[in-house]
Amino acid sequence: MGLRSAEQYRQGLGDDRRVFYRGAQVDSVCAHPELALAVEHSALSFDIAGDRPDLAVRNGSSAFYHQPRSVEDLRLRGALIEEVSRRAAGTIVLKEVGSDALFALLRVTTGAEYERAEAFYQRCLDEDLALAVAQTDVKGHRALSPSKQPDPDHYLHIVDTDADSVTVRGAKTHTSFSANADELIVLPTRAMGPDDADYAVSFAIPIATEGLSLYVSPYSAGHRNSFDHPLSSKHKLLESLTVFDNVRIPRDRVFLERNPQNAGPLALAFVDYHRFTAIHYKLPLLDIILGAAHLVADANGIGGAGHVRDKLARLIAWAETVRGLAQLAAVRAREGDRRLWLPDPLTVNIAKHSFAAGYHDAIATLTDLAGGLLATGPGQEDWNAPAIRDVIEKYYAAAVPAEQRIRILNFIADLTARDYGGYQAVLATHAEGSIEAEKLQIARSYDPAGAVNYTRELAGVST
Ligand SMILES: Cc1cc2nc3c(=O)[nH]c(=O)nc-3n(C[C@H](O)[C@H](O)[C@H](O)COP(=O)(O)OP(=O)(O)OC[C@H]3O[C@@H](n4cnc5c(N)ncnc54)[C@H](O)[C@@H]3O)c2cc1C
Structure with missing residues (x-):
């Protein structure tokens, strides 16, 4: 077929x-x-x-x-x-x-x-x-x-x-x-x-x-x-x-x-491929978080403020670190058994860990920039009632008309403050393995011998 x-x-x-x-x-x-x-x-x-x-x-x-x-x-x-x-x-x-x-x-x-x-x-x-x-x-x-x-x-x-x-x-x-x-x-x-x-x-x-x-x-x-x-x-x-x-x-x-001998290797082989998948399917989510942060800052009229530029720069650094590591995981790949190539486990796990460990801070930043309407804003029924819409349009306009601002805020609320936001938060922490599982793989995949020997030499400590 x-x-x-x-x-x-x-x-x-x-x-x-x-x-x-x-x-x-x-x-x-x-x-x-x-x-x-x-x-x-x-x-x-x-x-x-x-x-x-x-x-x-x-x-x-x-x-x-x-x-x-x-x-x-x-x-x-x-x-x-x-x-x-x-x-x-x-x-x-x-x-x-x-x-x-x-x-x-x-x-x-x-x-x-x-x-x-x-x-x-x-x-x-x-x-x-x-x-x-x-x-x-x-x-x-x-x-x-x-x-x-x-x-x-x-x-x-x-x-x-x-x-x-x-x-x-x-x-x-x-x-x-x-x-x-x-x-x-x-x-x-x-x-x-x-x-x-x-x-x-x-x-x-x-x-x-x-x-x-x-x-x-x-x-x-x-x-x-x-x-x-x-x-x-x-x-x-x-x-x-x-x-x-x-x-x-x-x-x-x-x-x-x-x-039982093959259970661990099989479990890990899946995880190595699946975390490579994870760090690639997360990339559009990183763009969404960055896009939403810029949009809501501008909608609220705070895009030029020093603390906002600082927060946006941190978000960009986080998102681009994950993206760069995702690319590096393929570049550092090597041939494994049966000629199947394996993304570099160390880089994959650092990428996944960087995403997961930074996710909650990123959502906190987005919530901070958006303001309290994430929890207290109007809903569709209000917007569809002409007399109430007039009130919303007057009082919720900011640097952009109220409709644009409310749509941006609802988008962010769906991603962060409502039930789907909770799902995304748990997904970031646990799906494709918990943060602790990623740390375990990072430690397992890194050979410290080179660094240890170099430091021994500099410190004059013999083996
Ligand atoms: C949205 C979503 C989708 C998922 N999709 C799939 C899927 O399609 N297929 C699939 O198979 N799985 C899937 N998972 C499962 C995911 O891989 C697990 O949630 C993850 O491995 C954590 O396992 P757990 O939920 O049982 O939590 P737990 O393992 O109970 O973890 C809770 C805490 O306990 C710690 N912990 C656990 N065991 C020990 C121990 N022995 N000693 C010390 N600390 C320990 C963990 O590190 C963590 O801090 C999904 C999870 C989510 C949230």
């Missing part, structure tokens, strides 16, 4: 998947008034093949699945992810995440498991499938390993095997796109010891598989208009608690079976 249209993608979701949202089972994700927004958001990753074939199509297939074989391939992948995110107002769209997982499987799996991963990769490429990735387990007591949890189902694990299949039970959480993807790739979330063998499992299944249930988070629920919610009325991601109730997986779809 090669490439699917957005319409073929929507049609593919019409199966008997078990999706629950706001207390009820959903008949059709595409027909649901709120969930359909997420489908349209993700459909952008199919539309882009028609709009930007130079970036989004490689050898007649989706470029998202093109295996990186050089620095240039990674640079082009970054450009594609940035471009699709630009159309999605600075958020991840869909195909990025599944392709990150496929590259990790192709790099790390061995023997028959590699052959199955390769066959599955080829199917995804040929049929242009959209994949969600369930890596994060619910994890229970954080200080305990999988096999030491009081409830054994707090990490997904193998409960049975036969000649042709394995059966798994447990739950993953925060699974983005699960309700509107074709298939789900499951990866281990951490390194595992010999006692955790049952938990060292990876596979792929269609979403409409018996025993699989998705409980979708209700954040940003309800109808929202584009005046009050210019961003979140157009873009939505779905995350689920993803429950496996004795789900049988045909063995030809199992990529890791009771192989």
Whole structure:
């Protein structure tokens, strides 16, 4: 098939998947008034093949699945992810995440498991499938390993095997796109010891598989208009608690079976690609934050003030540091196993950490420049009532007419002060791994020997 249209993608979701949202089972994700927004958001990753074939199509297939074989391939992948995110107002769209997982499987799996991963990769490429990735387990007591949890189902694990299949039970959480993807790739979330063998499992299944249930988070629920919610009325991601109730997986779809040694490397290989994705899909969000800061400063008439110029300069430095590091991560890439090129893990993690650690300060700056109307401003009903609109136009005009100012403020409020703003704040801190996980990878990826030896020499300290 090669490439699917957005319409073929929507049609593919019409199966008997078990999706629950706001207390009820959903008949059709595409027909649901709120969930359909997420489908349209993700459909952008199919539309882009028609709009930007130079970036989004490689050898007649989706470029998202093109295996990186050089620095240039990674640079082009970054450009594609940035471009699709630009159309999605600075958020991840869909195909990025599944392709990150496929590259990790192709790099790390061995023997028959590699052959199955390769066959599955080829199917995804040929049929242009959209994949969600369930890596994060619910994890229970954080200080305990999988096999030491009081409830054994707090990490997904193998409960049975036969000649042709394995059966798994447990739950993953925060699974983005699960309700509107074709298939789900499951990866281990951490390194595992010999006692955790049952938990060292990876596979792929269609979403409409018996025993699989998705409980979708209700954040940003309800109808929202584009005046009050210019961003979140157009873009939505779905995350689920993803429950496996004795789900049988045909063995030809199992990529890791009771192989704890490979659990950690597979988890990390995914993270290395996925954080490269993250730092590219965040780039339009950085532009949005910078653009909004300049617009609101000018709208309030404070663009020339010294403290404002200082704050804008700091925002620019933060945003351009992340952008520069994102580019450097591709430049410093190196060839890994099976000729798959890997973005430089040190640079990727510093970029992701710089973004995440600076995000909350950036939002505080934006809130500061915008003023209190982020919380107390008028809504769409007020604006649509002529007598009230007259009052708003008179009293909320500043350096620009009131309508312009209110629209800029509502945009910023949606991004920072309303529920979608809360979602973005958590996303910045935890998605693609927590800030602490990034620090851990930075420390692991940096070899201090050169710096230590140099300093020893200068200090006259022998080894
Ligand atoms: C919007 C969003 C989308 C996401 N999408 C996906 C997805 O599509 N697929 C997927 O698999 N995951 C996804 N994630 C999950 C994301 O990777 C996790 O949220 C992240 O790894 C943190 O895990 P957690 O939420 O369980 O928090 P926790 O791991 O509980 O972290 C909370 C705090 O505890 C600390 N901590 C945790 N364990 C320990 C320990 N043993 N010792 C000391 N400190 C510890 C952490 O460093 C952190 O400071 C998504 C998350 C978000 C917010």
